[in-house]
Amino acid sequence: MLIYLPGNHFNIFGLKKKITLKHIARELEVSISTVSKALKNSEEIGRDTKEKVQAFAKLYNYKPNNIAISLKNKRTKNIGVVIPAIVHYFFTTVFRGIEKYANAHGYNVIVCVSDESFDKEVINMEMLANGSIDGFIMSLSAETQQKGDFNHLKEVTEQGIPLVLFDRVTEEVACDKVIINDTEIAYQAAEKLIKDGRKKIALITTYGYFNVSQKRAEGYRKALIDHGLDYTEDLILQLPYREINEESILDFFDNNQIDAVLCVNELFAILCMKLIQKRGFHVPKDISFIGFTDGILSRYASPALTTVAQHGDRMGEVAAQMLIERIESDIDEDEETFRTEIIGATLIERESTCN
Amino acid sequence: MLIYLPGNHFNIFGLKKKITLKHIARELEVSISTVSKALKNSEEIGRDTKEKVQAFAKLYNYKPNNIAISLKNKRTKNIGVVIPAIVHYFFTTVFRGIEKYANAHGYNVIVCVSDESFDKEVINMEMLANGSIDGFIMSLSAETQQKGDFNHLKEVTEQGIPLVLFDRVTEEVACDKVIINDTEIAYQAAEKLIKDGRKKIALITTYGYFNVSQKRAEGYRKALIDHGLDYTEDLILQLPYREINEESILDFFDNNQIDAVLCVNELFAILCMKLIQKRGFHVPKDISFIGFTDGILSRYASPALTTVAQHGDRMGEVAAQMLIERIESDIDEDEETFRTEIIGATLIERESTCN
DNA sequence: ACATTTCACGCAAACGGTTTCGTGTTGATA
DNA sequence: TATCAACACGAAACCGTTTGCGTGAAATGT
Structure with missing residues (x-):
C-alpha cells in the first residue's frame, strides 16, 4: 500500500x-x-x-496517461512517417519539416524506414495502422514503385486513415500529395546549360521506374528539343543506387564529347565530377554540372555544385499541415477533394556551372 | 447497424x-x-x-488495437529517441541502427529533435514520458551540456523509465551509456600525424563544453606531449557551430606554420581543407587533415578525408539492445548495475593524409 | 412547513483488449 | 441413478480516462 x-x-x-x-x-x-x-x-x-x-x-x-486518453478519444496524436531511407539529406530535411510542424501542433512522429523495400513498407504500415497513429506521411520505396503494387496504401485510405504522399508519389492512390515541379525545374536546369553554350548535355539518372527521375528526364528532353539540340539515348546514363561501377562512367564520358551534365541527385553529380576532374578535365570550363538535392555535399564539394534545391523542410511542413488538417477536420471526409501541393524548386547556381 | x-x-x-x-x-x-x-x-x-x-x-x-493492448499491458512497444539534430550524418546513422534493432524486436521509434535546445529537450521528454514510450535513447543537446542541468533525465529514471545515453553523455545521470573511446582514438589520430613527420599539429574544435570535444582534445594533448611535441593553446582553434568566419580560420593558419590538422568533426575538416586549398596549399603534401565522423562528406571530398569512423549504426544497435533488455528484464531494476558500452572507433585512412 | 431548485458529487458505461474465475451442460463412472 | 470431472463458454474485473446522468443534501421559494 x-x-x-x-x-x-x-x-x-x-x-x-x-x-x-x-x-x-x-x-x-x-x-x-x-x-x-x-x-x-x-x-x-x-x-x-x-x-x-x-x-x-x-x-x-x-x-x-497518454495511452488511456488515446484509447478514449481514438486519437493518438501520433503521425507515422514511412520513408525509404534516413541517412539521406533530402529525406532528413523533409523529416525535419514534418517534425517541426507536427510538434508545434502537439503531435509526435513515429518513423519507420522502408529501406527501399516493398515488404518492409507493408509491414511498417500495417504495424502502425492498428491504432498507433492518426495518419501517414510517406514517400514510396524504390521496390514499391517498380512493383506498382499500392494495395497497402489503398487499404489504409479505405480504413479512413489520412495519407499524404510526398516526392515519390503515385497517381494510383487517391490522397493528398506534395511534390516539386520536377519537369519544369529540370527543364530550367537544362536550359541554363544550353544558354551557357553547352551542346552535348548528358543526363545521369537512376535505373528503374522512379516517378521523379522520369519527370526530370522529361524536362531535360523537352529543353533539348525546344532549343534545337539533338536528343539521343546516348546522352543518357543510368546508374544503380549502390555499387556504382566507375569504369562505366568514364566510358560514358569518353564515348561522347559531353560538355555538361544534369544529374537527378547530388551523389551522382559529385561522383562524376570527381572522376572527371581526376581525368584532367576542368569543371566548369570543360564540363559543367548541375545536380538535384541541395545537400551538404553540393555545398562543400570542389567546385561547389550548382543544384536544384527541393526545399525539403518546406515540403515536410506542408505535408504535415495537410495531414493534420485532414485528421482534425471532423467533417466526415470531404469526399474526394484531395489536393496536390507543388513546392517550387529553385536552381542554386554555384561553381560547377559558369556564372 | x-x-x-x-x-x-x-x-x-x-x-x-x-x-x-x-x-x-x-x-x-x-x-x-x-x-x-x-x-x-x-x-x-x-x-x-x-x-x-x-x-x-x-x-x-x-x-x-495496439492502444488497447498498450493500456492493458502497460507496454507500448515504442521507444523514444531524443537527438539534437536529424540532418546530421552521425545522428542519422545512429538512428538507423536504433530503428533497425528496434523494429526487428517489435518496437517502433518515436523521434523528437531537441534542436540543441534545453527547453525542447525537456518538453519532448515530458510529452513522451506520460505513457507514450517504454524507454528513452538520447544524446544531450548542446544547451543541456552547457547548462549542466539534468533534472529532466533524473526524473525520468526515477519514474523507472529506462534511459540509454549515447555519445553526448553525462556522468551525473545514472543510466546505461554508449560512447566511443574518444580520448584514445584522438590520441591515435594525432599519433598518426606525428609518425608521418608532422611537427605543428593543430586541433580544430567546437566552442563550449562538449563532453566529446573535451575528450578528443585530451587525447590530442596527450599524444603531443608523449611524443615530445610542444603543446600550446596557439595550436587550438575553436569554432562556433554556425556562421563560421572564414577569415578567422585563414588567420589561424597564417599565424602558425601548421602542417597537420585534427578536427573534431568532418565539417570543420572539409571547410578548412577547402580554404587551405584555395590558398594554394596542397593536401596532404603541405598540410594533412584528419576529421571525426566518417560521413558522406569525408568520402566524397577532394581529397577524400582521413577520418575517425564512429560507427554510428553499431552505436545505435547497441543502445537499442541495452534499452530493450532493460525494458524487458522484469526482474525489478538490477539496482545500479548500469553499464557503459564503448564502441571502438577506427581510423580510416584516405587521401588527406600521407599513406 | 413543505415543495422545488441548486449544488456537489458519485455511479457507471465506454474506449478495446486480456485474463481469472465461475457455471451450465455433457458424458463417464460407481 | 447420483456423482463428478471435463468441456466450452460467459461474466466481470482491469488498464486510465472521460462524461452523461442520477441523487442526497442543502438552499431556496411559497
Missing part, C-alpha cells in the same frame, strides 16, 4: 512512479470522476474540492 | 473501418472473451468455435 505524504511518494523500489486519478481519488477520499472533473476545472465541482485536488495533483506531478 | 457479410463490410461512408472483438462477438453470437481466446488458440475453446471465429477474423482482417 502506498502512502502519499508530501515529499514522499517513493515506493519500495525507490521509484517515483507515475500517479493516476485512482491514486488521487483514494488518497483524497473522493471518486475518480470528481478528480477528473476537478482537474479540468469543471463547474460541477465545488471550490474546496477543486483546490484540494489540484494542489495534490500538482504536488505529485500528476500527468494524464 | 453494420451487417457483416463476406466481401461487404463497407459502412455508409464507404470505409472499411477496423473491426473489433465486439463486432466479431456480436456477429457470431458469442462473447467477447470467447473471441479473444479463440483468436489466441486457447485450449479453453472448442474446435468449431475456434475455426468459426478465426475464419471470420481473417475474412475481415481483424487486427488487435
Whole structure:
C-alpha cells in the first residue's frame, strides 16, 4: 500500500512512479470522476474540492496517461512517417519539416524506414495502422514503385486513415500529395546549360521506374528539343543506387564529347565530377554540372555544385499541415477533394556551372 | 447497424473501418472473451468455435488495437529517441541502427529533435514520458551540456523509465551509456600525424563544453606531449557551430606554420581543407587533415578525408539492445548495475593524409 | 412547513483488449 | 441413478480516462 505524504511518494523500489486519478481519488477520499472533473476545472465541482485536488495533483506531478486518453478519444496524436531511407539529406530535411510542424501542433512522429523495400513498407504500415497513429506521411520505396503494387496504401485510405504522399508519389492512390515541379525545374536546369553554350548535355539518372527521375528526364528532353539540340539515348546514363561501377562512367564520358551534365541527385553529380576532374578535365570550363538535392555535399564539394534545391523542410511542413488538417477536420471526409501541393524548386547556381 | 457479410463490410461512408472483438462477438453470437481466446488458440475453446471465429477474423482482417493492448499491458512497444539534430550524418546513422534493432524486436521509434535546445529537450521528454514510450535513447543537446542541468533525465529514471545515453553523455545521470573511446582514438589520430613527420599539429574544435570535444582534445594533448611535441593553446582553434568566419580560420593558419590538422568533426575538416586549398596549399603534401565522423562528406571530398569512423549504426544497435533488455528484464531494476558500452572507433585512412 | 431548485458529487458505461474465475451442460463412472 | 470431472463458454474485473446522468443534501421559494 502506498502512502502519499508530501515529499514522499517513493515506493519500495525507490521509484517515483507515475500517479493516476485512482491514486488521487483514494488518497483524497473522493471518486475518480470528481478528480477528473476537478482537474479540468469543471463547474460541477465545488471550490474546496477543486483546490484540494489540484494542489495534490500538482504536488505529485500528476500527468494524464497518454495511452488511456488515446484509447478514449481514438486519437493518438501520433503521425507515422514511412520513408525509404534516413541517412539521406533530402529525406532528413523533409523529416525535419514534418517534425517541426507536427510538434508545434502537439503531435509526435513515429518513423519507420522502408529501406527501399516493398515488404518492409507493408509491414511498417500495417504495424502502425492498428491504432498507433492518426495518419501517414510517406514517400514510396524504390521496390514499391517498380512493383506498382499500392494495395497497402489503398487499404489504409479505405480504413479512413489520412495519407499524404510526398516526392515519390503515385497517381494510383487517391490522397493528398506534395511534390516539386520536377519537369519544369529540370527543364530550367537544362536550359541554363544550353544558354551557357553547352551542346552535348548528358543526363545521369537512376535505373528503374522512379516517378521523379522520369519527370526530370522529361524536362531535360523537352529543353533539348525546344532549343534545337539533338536528343539521343546516348546522352543518357543510368546508374544503380549502390555499387556504382566507375569504369562505366568514364566510358560514358569518353564515348561522347559531353560538355555538361544534369544529374537527378547530388551523389551522382559529385561522383562524376570527381572522376572527371581526376581525368584532367576542368569543371566548369570543360564540363559543367548541375545536380538535384541541395545537400551538404553540393555545398562543400570542389567546385561547389550548382543544384536544384527541393526545399525539403518546406515540403515536410506542408505535408504535415495537410495531414493534420485532414485528421482534425471532423467533417466526415470531404469526399474526394484531395489536393496536390507543388513546392517550387529553385536552381542554386554555384561553381560547377559558369556564372 | 453494420451487417457483416463476406466481401461487404463497407459502412455508409464507404470505409472499411477496423473491426473489433465486439463486432466479431456480436456477429457470431458469442462473447467477447470467447473471441479473444479463440483468436489466441486457447485450449479453453472448442474446435468449431475456434475455426468459426478465426475464419471470420481473417475474412475481415481483424487486427488487435495496439492502444488497447498498450493500456492493458502497460507496454507500448515504442521507444523514444531524443537527438539534437536529424540532418546530421552521425545522428542519422545512429538512428538507423536504433530503428533497425528496434523494429526487428517489435518496437517502433518515436523521434523528437531537441534542436540543441534545453527547453525542447525537456518538453519532448515530458510529452513522451506520460505513457507514450517504454524507454528513452538520447544524446544531450548542446544547451543541456552547457547548462549542466539534468533534472529532466533524473526524473525520468526515477519514474523507472529506462534511459540509454549515447555519445553526448553525462556522468551525473545514472543510466546505461554508449560512447566511443574518444580520448584514445584522438590520441591515435594525432599519433598518426606525428609518425608521418608532422611537427605543428593543430586541433580544430567546437566552442563550449562538449563532453566529446573535451575528450578528443585530451587525447590530442596527450599524444603531443608523449611524443615530445610542444603543446600550446596557439595550436587550438575553436569554432562556433554556425556562421563560421572564414577569415578567422585563414588567420589561424597564417599565424602558425601548421602542417597537420585534427578536427573534431568532418565539417570543420572539409571547410578548412577547402580554404587551405584555395590558398594554394596542397593536401596532404603541405598540410594533412584528419576529421571525426566518417560521413558522406569525408568520402566524397577532394581529397577524400582521413577520418575517425564512429560507427554510428553499431552505436545505435547497441543502445537499442541495452534499452530493450532493460525494458524487458522484469526482474525489478538490477539496482545500479548500469553499464557503459564503448564502441571502438577506427581510423580510416584516405587521401588527406600521407599513406 | 413543505415543495422545488441548486449544488456537489458519485455511479457507471465506454474506449478495446486480456485474463481469472465461475457455471451450465455433457458424458463417464460407481 | 447420483456423482463428478471435463468441456466450452460467459461474466466481470482491469488498464486510465472521460462524461452523461442520477441523487442526497442543502438552499431556496411559497
